[in-house]
Amino acid sequence: MEKIYKIGSKTFNCPVALASNVINGKWKLQIINLLSSAEKVRYHVLKNDIVGISEKMLIQHLRELEADGLVSRKVYPVVPPMVEYALTKAGKNFVPVISSLREWGEQYKK
Amino acid sequence: MEKIYKIGSKTFNCPVALASNVINGKWKLQIINLLSSAEKVRYHVLKNDIVGISEKMLIQHLRELEADGLVSRKVYPVVPPMVEYALTKAGKNFVPVISSLREWGEQYKK
DNA sequence: AACAAAACTTACTTAAAAGTTAGCACTTAA
């Protein structure tokens, strides 16, 4: 019997392969990173703080993270629109990964 | 003045962006994961243990990890060939990231 | 009447990543 790891409809044979798949995407880690800095973050804040990201990619990655259960989305029925993104439980569980990743990256500071 | 993070000829404005770039690639985390399981690992072991990877991608990712300074390569002049891959200092520094990633992934075990 | 704000959506193009198949080099063993 083989160990099986599942998220949504995706199946993997090791936890690292699963995690790797979930964070695959040019901006995913940066999005999670920013979301981890506050309880909730509005769309335009994400857009402004992640340097270089296009709206298309931001939305696309947010939707994927939502589908994978790391991110939640709350819409307020106002005009102009207001949408807040936040980490779910699974997303918050991911924060230690981001922290160690950030710490690793710090060694390359110039 | 903006904080700048550099690895090779690549420049980033945040450590997470840098790390994200280094591990970008379908199999990179799995390769680092396997390399972290021993002092040195032979090419065919990597090839056999990472389910689904093609030789092209394995070599390509190994070369990129080498270029980014996480992996070292040692060739023994014998026949049939023998090549050992290992984590460098920077690669070993990355192991805590892999560990927390693996732990996060474990919650999806079925 | 036009414009601004916020959070998108759509259509399209380009670029990059990944997959496929085949082949090579060298030596030993069957």
Add this chain to the structure above:
DNA sequence: TTAAGTGCTAACTTTTAAGTAAGTTTTGTT
């Protein structure tokens, strides 16, 4: 003489990711 073992490389195709630019909605404000 033929095959096996090991670690690749090259050429090519397919698939996926990412980028670009424009348009949409709703209401308040100038």
